[in-house]
Amino acid sequence: MKIALLGYGKMGKVIETIALSRGHEISLKVDKNTKDYDLSHVDVAINFSTPKSAVENISKALESNVPIVSGTTGWLSEIETIETLCSELEGAFIYASNFSLGVNIFFELNKNLAKMMSNLTDYNIDLEEIHHKQKIDIPSGTAITLAEGVIENTNYKSWGLEPTENPEKLKIKAKRYDNVHGTHKVNYNSSIDQISLVHTAHNRKGFGLGAIIAAEWIIGKKGVFTMNDVLNIK
Numbered sequence: 001m002k003i004a005l006l007g008y009g010k011m012g013k014v015i016e017t018i019a020l021s022r023g024h025e026i027s028l029k030v031d032k033n034t035k036d037y038d039l040s041h042v043d044v045a046i047n048f049s050t051p052k053s054a055v056e057n058i059s060k061a062l063e064s065n066v067p068i069v070s071g072t073t074g075w076l077s078e079i080e081t082i083e084t085l086c087s088e089l090e091g092a093f094i095y096a097s098n099f100s101l102g103v104n105i106f107f108e109l110n111k112n113l114a115k116m117m118s119n120l121t122d123y124n125i126d127l128e129e130i131h132h133k134q135k136i137d138i139p140s141g142t143a144i145t146l147a148e149g150v151i152e153n154t155n156y157k158s159w160g161l162e163p164t165e166n167p168e169k170l171k172i173k174a175k176r177y178d179n180v181h182g183t184h185k186v187n188y189n190s191s192i193d194q195i196s197l198v199h200t201a202h203n204r205k206g207f208g209l210g211a212i213i214a215a216e217w218i219i220g221k222k223g224v225f226t227m228n229d230v231l232n233i234k
Helices: 010-021 051-063 076-089 101-117 141-153 205-218 227-231
Strands: 002-006 025-030 044-047 068-070 092-095 124-132 158-161 169-177 183-189 194-200 223-225
Touching (some): 002 051, 044 051, 092 205, 101 141, 101 194, 101 227, 205 227
Parallel strands (some): 002 025, 044 068
């Protein structure tokens, strides 16, 4: 499999190492200094660029008839435009706020717990996410996905960064420290007890491996997909 890496920062380098270990070839590396590039010689593109570059990179891949996997967050106000473009061009596209296989299982556990707890009004829910100081978007895309999973299955109407006093708004606490790879926690608090779901990443390898598995899976397919499709989660 010949891969184009659109974004060659820390994640791009992790993905490169994993791809090579699985027998793939990195045919193109695009970073912030790349002015123009040709995708005609690649089988799939993996985008971990900046939010500013994401829409352009994804659009170019679709227009080049190259399936694309994207893990960049912070650009989702334009995702409907990309999904429409993908459908019009009969392309293939996967977006995930987090490609870690463990996190995608965590997303499903989060939804199921929210359904179970939806009628227990004594519990208040909040989310906490911790990342490195270089992370651009706050809150993380993963935290937003978790929040959406709670909102879909409870009486919360929206999410907001703390402090927020609106009882219908799900509170997200976003913290930034040095040298952390990402921790997400969903808390259910009552006067009697607390239930928490926690996912902690020990390194970036899980994100990179999931992106490569998604790229392997999408070859030969047409449509807009999620990691649930890749992992066959119903």
